[in-house]
Amino acid sequence: MTVVYEDNHVIIVSKNSSEIVQGDKTGDTPLSETVKQYIKEAYAKPGNVFLGVVHRLDRPVSGLVLFARTSKALPRLNAMFANGEVHKKYWAIVKNQPPQMEGTLIHWLVRNEKQNKSYAYEKEVPNSKKAILSYRVISKSDNYYLLEIDLKTGRHHQIRCQLAKMGCPIKGDLKYGAKRSNPDGSISLLSHSMEFIHPVSKKEIAVTAPLPDDNLWKSLTKDF
Numbered sequence: 001m002t003v004v005y006e007d008n009h010v011i012i013v014s015k016n017s018s019e020i021v022q023g024d025k026t027g028d029t030p031l032s033e034t035v036k037q038y039i040k041e042a043y044a045k046p047g048n049v050f051l052g053v054v055h056r057l058d059r060p061v062s063g064l065v066l067f068a069r070t071s072k073a074l075p076r077l078n079a080m081f082a083n084g085e086v087h088k089k090y091w092a093i094v095k096n097q098p099p100q101m102e103g104t105l106i107h108w109l110v111r112n113e114k115q116n117k118s119y120a121y122e123k124e125v126p127n128s129k130k131a132i133l134s135y136r137v138i139s140k141s142d143n144y145y146l147l148e149i150d151l152k153t154g155r156h157h158q159i160r161c162q163l164a165k166m167g168c169p170i171k172g173d174l175k176y177g178a179k180r181s182n183p184d185g186s187i188s189l190l191s192h193s194m195e196f197i198h199p200v201s202k203k204e205i206a207v208t209a210p211l212p213d214d215n216l217w218k219s220l221t222k223d224f
Contacts, residue, residue, distance in 0.1 A: 001034055004064065004207045009073040009200045011035060011051075012066050014209040017186030021056040021065055035067055055081055058157065060172070063191030063209040064088070068199075076199035081154075086196040090149040090159055091138075093188035093216065094168040095178075097145060102136035107165060111156045117175060118157045120165040131155045133162055139220045144171065146220040148192075159189060171216075186212070 001019065005012040015021070015031050023030045036049040052068030054077040066086070068074035080086050107120040108128035121128060132152035139146040145168075149159055157176075163169060164176035170189050172182030182188065195206045211217045 001031060001038075002210055003038065004209065005205065006069075007198075007201075009068065009070045010066060010077070010198070010205075011039070011069055012064055012194065012205075012207055014063055015057060015065050017060050017062045017184060017212070020059050022053055031065060032067070039069070052077070054078055055086075055154070057191055058160070058187075058189075060185060060187040061189045061191060062186060062212055063090070063189075064194045064207065065191070066194065066196075070200075073199045080196060080199065084152075086194065088151060088191060089193045090151065091190045091192040092147045092149060092159060092163060093171045093220065094145050094147060094163060095143060095171060096168045098135065098137060098147070098166060098168050102134070104132065104134045105162045105166060107131050107162055109155045109158065109161055118155065118161040120161050129153075129155055131158050131162060133159060135163075139223065141216075141220055144216065144220065160187070188212075188216070190217075 001016060002014045004014050013035060019031045020028055021031045032051055032053055036051050039045060039049045050071060052074035054066060054068055057065055068077050108124045109118045109120055109131045110125060110128045111118045134150040135147045137145050138148045160170055160173055160176045169177035170187050172178055173187040174181050190209060193208045198205050211221060
């Protein structure tokens with residue numbers, strides 16, 4: 001992980017594609033514990049370190065994750081996420097050309113817990129949740145397209161599922177139809193930028209994630 005921003009109340013880190021945000025059945029050390037350890041050592045804090053998890057990224061996704069450092073900031077950040085006041089943009093690399101250079105996708109997603117997978121439908125079906133995102137192509141190479149995604153709702157595997165439904169599975173995402181995996185087990189989806197009004201100081205915070213250390217990412221973003 002890389003620390004991108006920190007103050008007394010919040011900390012934003014960029015996670016690697018192999019890291020889990022919270023503990024799961026794998027027993028691997030979660031990012032939340034790594035961040036706690038960083039705070040403990042950086043500020044020589046005795047005893048337990050408070051850290052509130054306010055959102056998650058899928059394990060194979062890299063990029064920005066925001067945590068609360070105080071019990072004052074945590075409920076405010078939770079409310080901000082619930083109300084869509086934290087503006088996040090994602091970058092995704094896909095192999096297939098999207099039907100349009102930009103557009104809005106609206107689907108109804110049904111989550112299958114056993115498969116840990118979501119399925120997208122054009123119309124509302126039982127147990128479905130409405131999912132909305134906007135995308136635009138911001139770069140392309142001979143074989144790939146780089147999309148910027150503005151997520152309007154936060155559903156399980158939403159970007160992965162909706163892009164696959166459009167016919168553009170994310171590079172490396174075998175679960176949603178990519179032909180082959182990425183060598184490091186990642187999928188080419190990055191939580192790229194985040195903007196919000198600080199829950200305590202009320203100043204505007206705007207951060208971007210470092211790019212993955214990967215030649216394809218570098219070639220698709222060389223003009224930015």
